[in-house]
Amino acid sequence: MGERAPERHAQAALLVGAGRLARESxxxxxxxxxxxAAGERRAEPLPxxxxxxxxxxxxxxxxDGMLILEAGRVPGEDIGFVRRFLERHAGWRLVVVGxxxxxxxxxxxxxxxxxxxxxxxxxxVELRALLPRSAPGVSVxxxxxxxxxxAASAPARxxxxxxxxxxxxxxxxxxxxxxxxxxxxxxFSASRGCRIAGQRETLLSGLQGLVELARLCAGSDGxxxxxxxxxxxxxxxxxxxxxxxxxxxxxxxxxEGTQDHADPALAAGLATALRGVELLREIGAEVELAASExxxxxxxxxxxxxxxxxxxxxxxxxxxxxPFA
Numbered sequence: 001m002g003e004r005a006p007e008r009h010a011q012a013a014l015l016v017g018a019g020r021l022a023r024e025s026x027x028x029x030x031x032x033x034x035x036x037a038a039g040e041r042r043a044e045p046l047p048x049x050x051x052x053x054x055x056x057x058x059x060x061x062x063x064d065g066m067l068i069l070e071a072g073r074v075p076g077e078d079i080g081f082v083r084r085f086l087e088r089h090a091g092w093r094l095v096v097v098g099x100x101x102x103x104x105x106x107x108x109x110x111x112x113x114x115x116x117x118x119x120x121x122x123x124x125v126e127l128r129a130l131l132p133r134s135a136p137g138v139s140v141x142x143x144x145x146x147x148x149x150x151a152a153s154a155p156a157r158x159x160x161x162x163x164x165x166x167x168x169x170x171x172x173x174x175x176x177x178x179x180x181x182x183x184x185x186x187x188f189s190a191s192r193g194c195r196i197a198g199q200r201e202t203l204l205s206g207l208q209g210l211v212e213l214a215r216l217c218a219g220s221d222g223x224x225x226x227x228x229x230x231x232x233x234x235x236x237x238x239x240x241x242x243x244x245x246x247x248x249x250x251x252x253x254x255x256e257g258t259q260d261h262a263d264p265a266l267a268a269g270l271a272t273a274l275r276g277v278e279l280l281r282e283i284g285a286e287v288e289l290a291a292s293e294x295x296x297x298x299x300x301x302x303x304x305x306x307x308x309x310x311x312x313x314x315x316x317x318x319x320x321x322x323p324f325a
Contacts, residue, residue: 012064017051019070021097021120025127026068032124033131046131054078057085064091066130071098071106076175079108080204086113095130097122108174111167163200165235165303166190166228172208173226176215184218190228194235196305202279203303207237209276210287210299214241216269217297237301240292251289251297 016026026048034045051057051067054074058081067085074082086094094115098106101117110117118126173186196203214224222242229236245263246254254270255277277287285303292298 012046013062013066014046014048015051015061015065015067015092016048017054017067017069017073019073019097022068022070022073023050025095025097025118025122028124028127029066029068029130032128054081057081061085061089061092063089065089066093066095068095068097069109071096071100071103071109074105074109076105076108076177076179079112079171079175080208082109083112084201086115104174104177108171111171162195163198163203165194165196165203165237168200168204169207169211169226169228169237172204172211173224176211176224179215183221184215185223186226187223188226191230194228194230196235196303198283198303202283206276206278206280206283206285207301209272209274209279210239210301212276213269213273214239214299216265217241217244217246219244233305235303235305237303239299239301240296241299243291243295243297246297248291251291255287255289255299 014026014030016022030045030048034041034043036042055078057067067082069082082094086092092114094109094112095118096106096109096115097118097120099120100106101110101119106117109115116130118130169190170188173188177184177186211224218224218241222244225238225240227238229238245266255274257274280287280301280303283303285301287302288300290298290300
């Protein structure tokens, strides 16, 4: 009898992001995917596709696969692409590679659906356990048990239903901290159970604009404080940050689009915040900007628990071509 031809993996792929740790992990996983439990080659290796920019996640992909990202190489503002990709590709998993699981960018990525940490340097047993179920020598039952345990312990991250505003705001603040160029501080506190019914992407895009304005005003060493409180009828978000170059008078007018700003960075931040406010008001939120402590301002957002979802065509600020928004 002739030698049996190597099997092919049906529709599965490895999608590898930037960075040495991600690339090396992908290369080893591809090699292991061709081997059976005895170390014999019984299948074609999983194809490895390079991901040079996270916006490439907008391109349609195979039904099943693994996204491998190096924690330190993912910009905080692009985590939304990862989240959208995983939400719309249920057969894909995320492997986050790095040296410190507690770093803000690692934690933000691990908060995504079907995400798993891979500490560097990994061992072969850990790597083989990550392989898709179609790989030879991999126990489907064992993988199913691990996946079930991860799913049971993962926080609920509603898409168009029950949205956890605490998790959402933590993600945005972590992204802002990563984008900062200095030791600016971000403090966050929330009462338990701050959830509302609505479209998560619209809430994320709207609040993202306000957090971006706070980040720009905080500069390299300012303090941003965020609080969430639930009084059973509405959820109140307070975002406090330095006034920086914002005018002391007529602060409320800044969110009505009636004032411009000479500083290009702050002008861009105000434009982003205005787009966010428009999205939030479309779903019934009340947004106000006012003076707070000396040289600080406070942006308040009131969200009713029963607001109506935003139109399906809502677009993420700054990403007009993003079909996932």
